Amino acid sequence: MGSLASIIGMGADQFAERVGRRDLVVGVVGLGYVGLPLAVSFAEAGFSTVGFDVSQPVVSLLNGGASHIDDVVPSRVAALRSDGRFSAASEPSALGGCDVVFICVPTPFDKAKTPDLTYVKSATETVASVLKTGMLVILQSTTYPGTTTEFVKPILESTGLVAGRDFHLAFSPERVDPGNAVWGIRNTPKVVGGLSAECTARSSALLAALMDAPDLVHPVGSPAVAEMAKLLENTYRAVNIALVNELAQICHEMGIDVWSVIDAAKTKPFGFQAFYPGIGPGGHCIPVDPHYLAWKAREFDFHTRFIELAADINSQMANYVVWRLQDQLNRHGMTINGSTIMCLGAAFKSGVRDVRNSRAIHVMELLQRQGATIAYCDPHVPSIDLHGGARLESVEPANVASETFDAAIILVSSPEWPIAKLEQLGRPVFDAVNAGGAASGPRERL
Secondary structure, X not given: OOOHHHHOXXXXXXXXXXXXXXXXXXXXXXXXXXXXXXXXXXXXXXXXEXXXXXXHHHHXXXXXXXXXXXXXXXXXXXXXXXXXXXXXXXXXXXXXXXXXXXXXXXXXXXXXXXXXXXXXXXXHHHHHOOOOOOOEEEEOXXXXXXXXXHHHHHHHHOOOOOEOOOXXXXXXXXXXXXXXXXXXXXXXXXXXXXXXXXXXXXXXXXXXXXXXXXXXXXXXXXXXXXXXXXXXXXXXXXXXXHHHHHHHHXXXXXXXXXXXXXXXXXXXXXOOOOOOOOOOOOOOXXXXXXXXXXXXXXXXXXXXXXXXXXXXXXXXXXXXXXXXXXXHHXXXXXXXXXXXXXXXXXXXXXXXXXXXXXXHHHHHHHHHHOOOEEEEEOOOOOEEEOOOOOEEEOOOHHHHHHOOOOEEEEOOOOOOOOHHHHHHHOOOEEEOOOOOOOOOOOXXXX
């Protein structure tokens, strides 16, 4: 598509001037893990920003200067509220004065692994209710190639306005990594593809104002290219995680320490990137995105065997970890049935409160199904609801070793776990994520 500098002149120069003057109102639909950091970042960059969410409690919280997202500390929201640069609303009319609207809503799948675009449909209809000539709409929600043009565009055009002529439309995938203190919105490169060159130019100019450097924006030739690029990023990770998950099982059978194998392989300075085994990836991207691609591929009579196999391997890791724990307990004359198991970690990754598609919780439910009594510790997740309606409260990390339990399993890595104390207790401990390094005493690693 070319560099940002080479396309700005394609009819978007006036828009770029407005970007430079911060003479635009930016709207963000969906104030979750993607939308709120985006809205706050635009406000901090000098734009008047309106956030929309259907949850009135979330709106009230934000307007009160607080935050419900780990990566956005309350002081950032409070400062922007004080300056009048950010406001939240649950009424679509609040978006009526916006020049740009981002759609940042969840894209889950159903039980049949079919994409669920309910949130995208609702968000797009909200935008359609305030759509006006000249508005720029950018979809950020991760989805299958074709969603922007085949799904979002017709809803917006039902207003009588034509995309690419009366308003502008583009797709720019989110690249949010919750809990990452190094890579954030301002320094992570942005990919963007518009319905037309004009759409791409306007989107690129706006996104460049958000970045530490303009060359961090990478324009591509269409929304479909940008949509597929996002799926490639996450499918790449899913496939490689599946590889090491399978390797971990092979190494166990051979009596080889898989963690030492990976440490040795990653000394190669080229042609290798280290991935690590575990209970299977969770969160809103890696477990979901490959299924979006596989579903879309079937429209073209194409079966993504390699990708779907990787998803199956990752999905089965929870069962494999439970089997490994049972094997360990057997050697101690114990069973899962009737045992109290202390589970360390509940979020989908370390250092966050997000439990979407949490494999840690799935492992707990599998253990519960086999007759175990579950206790858990996660300082970021104060309570969880297991299958069947059982609500559990988190044990404080400092109190874990003094709790009554028969065995422990480490499901999420954290420096807060009292691993040394657990080892001293002499009870079985299964470390599914290598949280404590080389195993000693009663602790075994995946």
